[in-house]
Amino acid sequence: xxxxITLIVSIFVAIATFAQENNFKEVTDIEKVKVELGxxxxxxxxxxxxxxxxxxxxxxxxxxxxxxxFYFKGPNQLRWEYSEPFEYIIVFNDKNILIEDExxxxxxxxxxxxxxxxxxxxxxxxxxxxxxxxxxxxxxKYFENxxxxxxxxxxxxxEMKNMLKTIKIYVDKSNISVAKIVMLESSDDYTSINFTxxxxxxxxxxxxxxxxxxxxx
Amino acid sequence: MNNxxxxxxxxxxxxxxxxxLIFLLITSACSNPYKxxxxxxxxxxxxxxxxxxxxxxxxxxxxxxxxxxxxxxISGLLIIKKTKDNIYRIVLTTQFGLKIFDFELNHGVLNVNxxxxxxxxxxxxxxxxxxFNLLLMQNKTEAIYFIENIDLNQNIWKFTSGKINHYYIxxxxxxxxxNISSKKRNSxxxxxxxxxxxxxxxxxxxxxxxxxxxKMNLKLIQQ
Numbered sequence: 026x027x028x029x030i031t032l033i034v035s036i037f038v039a040i041a042t043f044a045q046e047n048n049f050k051e052v053t054d055i056e057k058v059k060v061e062l063g064x065x066x067x068x069x070x071x072x073x074x075x076x077x078x079x080x081x082x083x084x085x086x087x088x089x090x091x092x093x094x095f096y097f098k099g100p101n102q103l104r105w106e107y108s109e110p111f112e113y114i115i116v117f118n119d120k121n122i123l124i125e126d127e128x129x130x131x132x133x134x135x136x137x138x139x140x141x142x143x144x145x146x147x148x149x150x151x152x153x154x155x156x157x158x159x160x161x162x163x164x165x166k167y168f169e170n171x172x173x174x175x176x177x178x179x180x181x182x183x184e185m186k187n188m189l190k191t192i193k194i195y196v197d198k199s200n201i202s203v204a205k206i207v208m209l210e211s212s213d214d215y216t217s218i219n220f221t222x223x224x225x226x227x228x229x230x231x232x233x234x235x236x237x238x239x240x241x242x
Numbered sequence: 243m244n245n246x247x248x249x250x251x252x253x254x255x256x257x258x259x260x261x262x263l264i265f266l267l268i269t270s271a272c273s274n275p276y277k278x279x280x281x282x283x284x285x286x287x288x289x290x291x292x293x294x295x296x297x298x299x300x301x302x303x304x305x306x307x308x309x310x311x312x313x314x315x316i317s318g319l320l321i322i323k324k325t326k327d328n329i330y331r332i333v334l335t336t337q338f339g340l341k342i343f344d345f346e347l348n349h350g351v352l353n354v355n356x357x358x359x360x361x362x363x364x365x366x367x368x369x370x371x372x373x374f375n376l377l378l379m380q381n382k383t384e385a386i387y388f389i390e391n392i393d394l395n396q397n398i399w400k401f402t403s404g405k406i407n408h409y410y411i412x413x414x415x416x417x418x419x420x421n422i423s424s425k426k427r428n429s430x431x432x433x434x435x436x437x438x439x440x441x442x443x444x445x446x447x448x449x450x451x452x453x454x455x456x457k458m459n460l461k462l463i464q465q
Contacts, residue, residue, distance in 0.1 A: 080339040084323060084331050085302055089464075091337070105337070111306055113337060126308075126317065144338055187359065188340060208340065212356065216339030240257045 049175050052167035058174060064153030064201045072097040072152065072202065074223040076105075081215050095220060097152055102234040103145070117145045117235050123236040130236055143185065151194050152203050163192075172198055186211075200225060276389050278396060284386040289379065289407050292421040293412055295442040297378045300324060303443065305460035307334060310327060311366075312455045318342060322378075332374055345370070350380045369456065373449055376424050376432055381408055397420060406431075418444075441465070 047234055052058050073096050080089040089110075096104040104116040114125040122133040122141050135142035150156030157165045157176050162185065168175040178192040193207040207217040290298060307320040319334045325331055328349045334342040344356040352361065352371035361367075375381045382403055391397040395415050403406040407428075411421040422434040430452050438445030440462060447460040 068275075068289075078339060080335060082333060084325065085321070087302075089304065089319065089321070090338075108335065110304075111461075115337060124317075131315065144336075144340070183367065184359070208338075210341060210356075212344070214341070216335075218338075 047173075048141070048170045049168040049173075050170070052169050052174075053234045055167050058167050058169070059158075059202060061198075062154050062174065062176075062196065065152070065196070065203070066099065069152065070099050070226050071229045072220075072223060072225055073131045073227060073229060074220040076220065077218075079217045081217075083212070083214055096229055096233050098229050098231075098234065099148075099153065101149055102104060102231075103148060106235050116236055117149070122236050123238045131204060139184070143188070147192065148206075150207055151192070156192075157194070169198075173204065174198065198218070270436075275368070276391065276400070279389050279431075281387040281389045281400065284388040286383060286386055289386070291381075292410060292419075293297055293417060294379065294410055296444065297380070298324070299443060299465070301443075301465045302449070303462065304464040306463050308459045309334075309456070310459075311456045316342060316361075319463075328380060330380075343370075345374075347371070347374050347378065347380060350375050350382055363461060369454070372424075373432065373458070376408060376422055376446070377434060377449065379410070383408075418442075438462075 074094070076095045078089075078091040078093075082089070091107055092109040093105060093107040095106070096102075101119050105115045105116075107113040109138070112127075114123075118125040119134070121134060122138070122145070124131045124133070126241050133141060135145050147156065150159065156163065157178060162182055163178040164217050165179075166177040168177065174196040176194045176196070177192065180186045180189055180192075188210070188226055190211045190213075191207075192207040193205075193209065194203060195205040195207075196202065197204045200229055202223055203220060204223075205217060205219050207215055209215045248272040272391040296303075303322040305320040305322070307316075307318055309316040316334070318334050321331070321333045321335070323331045325346075330347040332343075332345045332347055336342060341356055342358055343354070343361060346353045346355060350371075352374065354367060354369060357367070381401060384404075385402050387402070389400060390396075390397060395413060397410075397412040397414055399410040401410070404463045406424065406426050408424070409421075409423045410419050411423065412418065413420045416439075418436070418439050420436055422432075422436070423430055424432040433450050433452065436444035436446070443462060443465050444463045447458070449458040449460075451457070
């Protein structure tokens with residue numbers, strides 16, 4: 026009887042862990058998947074979506090949730106417009122970073138700020154698909170299930186390794202676009218960003234990638 | 243010639259006056275404003291009776307944070323959680339969630355779990371240890387004195403530790419601790435303003451160093 030219970034329990038545990046990863050299996054034909062993922066940059070000249078960001082810290086019982094709107098225009102323009110827990114806009118435009126925080130606008134350039142430049146490269150690289158072709162900086166593992174590809178990127182460079190253990194990128198098979206990014210830290214704390222209501226290749230005004238003061242000077 | 247003498251006389255008079263003024267300014271700035279007030283010794287074990295609940299809150303406190311450090315601006319979310327008595331987890335993350343630092347403050351000692359390279363310098367860590375100890379009332383103390391300043395509507399708890407004194411100043415009208423000040427030989431080193439209290443937790447905290455260019459601006463967004 027005891028053996029039976031142990032068996033049942035272990036089967037349940039196995040199913041639970043299996044289900045957690047949503048049936049992702051390692052990809053056998055990597056070259057084919059690479060060709061598919063090559064469509065990422067072709068498919069997505071622009072993206073407009075909502076996003077939900079969850080920060081998991083092991084010492085907290087609840088994740089910290091942020092929400093907002095996301096805009097991307099290839100090759101290198103990004104706008105993150107946070108509405109919760111407070112309003113905050115960050116725009117990456119080529120080599121410039123613009124931040125609007127409580128009516129104060131600050132500008133930085135990515136070359137002088139290493140951390141910003143890494144974040145910028147990572148975000149654009151994930152969306153455009155050139156992050157996982159960068160074999161110098163990342164070791165990549167490919168997984169898939171019925172609806173998604175999952176790419177697990179392990180940083181190779183020490184400064185990046187110091188920040189992140191793994192970056193997981195979930196790509197929807199139906200339209201080859203990024204649905205979710207998970208950034209796992211060495212402490213196993215993570216940040217996940219879910220992109221919902223994605224609109225692909227619709228016209229986005231260049232003004233979205235500029236922040237101007239309302240006061241004319 | 244006569245004019246010249248007059249002028250130099252005037253100059254020297256001016257210098258003397260000026261020197262006196264400077265002397266007065268310096269001495270008055272350095273003199274102890276609470277010297278003439280009666281102080282009574284306050285038992286260290288009564289520390290929880292001080293009307294400052296921030297260090298004892300069991301809730302997770304999340305502050306929108308800007309740190310100006312010389313020419314650098316760091317912004318993100320500061321999370322403070324008391325994990326046990328006198329033990330705190332203090333984490334700063336960027337907007338995107340990446341950790342800038344992850345500290346444990348354990349009985350006044352700041353241990354680094356993680357810190358971005360650029361801030362992970364002994365002098366910076368020590369400064370942050372001083373700041374969080376002051377904010378969370380974790381400084382080692384030899385004695386506490388209670389001072390009543392009726393003229394200014396203030397109740398003051400003075401923590402002494404060698405040459406350094408920490409003052410927790412309550413506005414008797416609001417009943418809240420509205421200023422914390424750290425002084426070395428009566429010259430202020432750190433000042434913390436606390437206002438906009440929400441259920442006994444300050445909604446705004448501004449911490450400023452007097453001798454180095456470091457300013458922290460915290461806004462409570464969740465408790």
